[in-house]
Amino acid sequence: MAKKITFLGIETSCDETAAAIISENDNGTANILSNIVSSQIEEHKKFGGVVPELAARAHLENIEYIINTAFKESKISINELDGVAATAGPGLIVCLTVGLNIGKSIAAFSNKPFIGVNHLEGHALSPGLEKKIKFPYLLLLISGGHSQFLIVKDVNKYEQLGTTIDDALGEAFDKTAKMLNLGYPGGPSVEKFAKLGDKNFFKLPEPIINKAGCNLSFAGLKTAVLRESKKINGENNLKYNLAASFQNTINKILYKKTKVAVEMFREKTKKENFQLIVAGGVAANESIRKNLSNLSKKIGFKIIFPKVKYCGDNAAMIAWAGIKRFKKNLLNELNIPARSRWPLDKDAPFMKGPGLKL
Ligand code: KG4
Numbered sequence: 001m002a003k004k005i006t007f008l009g010i011e012t013s014c015d016e017t018a019a020a021i022i023s024e025n026d027n028g029t030a031n032i033l034s035n036i037v038s039s040q041i042e043e044h045k046k047f048g049g050v051v052p053e054l055a056a057r058a059h060l061e062n063i064e065y066i067i068n069t070a071f072k073e074s075k076i077s078i079n080e081l082d083g084v085a086a087t088a089g090p091g092l093i094v095c096l097t098v099g100l101n102i103g104k105s106i107a108a109f110s111n112k113p114f115i116g117v118n119h120l121e122g123h124a125l126s127p128g129l130e131k132k133i134k135f136p137y138l139l140l141l142i143s144g145g146h147s148q149f150l151i152v153k154d155v156n157k158y159e160q161l162g163t164t165i166d167d168a169l170g171e172a173f174d175k176t177a178k179m180l181n182l183g184y185p186g187g188p189s190v191e192k193f194a195k196l197g198d199k200n201f202f203k204l205p206e207p208i209i210n211k212a213g214c215n216l217s218f219a220g221l222k223t224a225v226l227r228e229s230k231k232i233n234g235e236n237n238l239k240y241n242l243a244a245s246f247q248n249t250i251n252k253i254l255y256k257k258t259k260v261a262v263e264m265f266r267e268k269t270k271k272e273n274f275q276l277i278v279a280g281g282v283a284a285n286e287s288i289r290k291n292l293s294n295l296s297k298k299i300g301f302k303i304i305f306p307k308v309k310y311c312g313d314n315a316a317m318i319a320w321a322g323i324k325r326f327k328k329n330l331l332n333e334l335n336i337p338a339r340s341r342w343p344l345d346k347d348a349p350f351m352k353g354p355g356l357k358l
């Protein structure tokens with residue numbers, strides 16, 4: 001019988017302070033012993049976005065309590081761990097450093113292996129927290145900092161099919177909420193107020209919809225929302241119409257681009273039957289879930305959405321990625337640095353900035 005592996009995971013890459021203790025069951029599924037997340041919504045609300053220095057200070061204030069609570073809830077002691085995993089990037093350096101350093105310290109004094117996890121790999125492997133998933137699968141990762149289509153071939157093996165050439169999708173939601181004064185955090189508030197509006201009221205642009213493969217672009221859409229928002233004088237029904245039209249445009253873009261990504265995945269892997277996993281904070285959006293589920297029925301693939309609590313940032317996915325890397329002996333030295341940029345596919349072209357050819 002395979003030995004159970006138990007890891008502490010720590011996540012502080014942005015505005016969630018999180019710690020979790022996860023073990024892998026004999027049959028390869030996850031056993032979530034504890035999963036503690038403290039969100040900093042109140043700290044950042046009045047600024048309408050994450051303020052890095054404030055986020056780092058809040059991580060420092062909370063991290064010890066969060067880790068202690070994770071241990072208490074799990075009823076596991078440090079000695080029983082097989083290793084420690086902490087997010088090493090990508091993210092805000094001042095924030096990453098808090099969790100990464102405390103993770104290294106725990107590993108050092110307990111003499112356990114340490115793994116610096118790529119936050120994106122955490123999201124990519126997160127569906128494994130709920131059920132066993134077969135490689136390869138297609139991943140649509142939509143979060144506050146990233147929007148990409150990837151082939152997940154195995155742990156540590158990724159091929160990027162497309163990415164955003166400007167804003168991330170979560171960022172577009174957050175900025176729309178800010179422009180319309182809908183409150184913070186942006187994504188959930190746009191979703192809530194979109195339900196009250198007419199999604200066909202505004203005709204908004206769908207940037208690069210018919211070109212550039214499954215690469216994505218949201219900057220032009222954001223500018224159009226800004227332009228329209230200036231004309232509506234805070235009138236509530238128009239605001240809701242604009243939120244609904246924005247979300248509807250996002251859905252049209254995702255529908256088309258996911259279709260392209262599915263074709264690319266089938267072409268590259270020669271697999272007709274496969275799973276598309278939609279992960280990251282924006283994957284919590286119900287209208288996006290419905291929209292992509294419709295596509296999956298139409299062109300015949302299986303679609304999986306992690307539970308909402310595993311879509312947003314959490315440390316369960318970091319501990320889980322740690323376990324998966326540990327099993328492949330992908331350990332790190334304690335001098336592994338925090339990284340603000342860290343693509344999963346290191347050979348993928350850099351798709352931002354002037355001179356970009358599509
Ligand atoms: O994965 P995540 O928690 O953090 C990053 O790694 O970035 O994603 C956060 C993003 C934020 O931009 C937030 O507004 C967005 O996910 N989000 C949503 C929803 N819930 C969270 N966007 C649209 N609809 C939602 N229901």
Ligand code: ZN
Pocket residue numbers: 119123143144280281312313
């Ligand atoms: Zn994330």
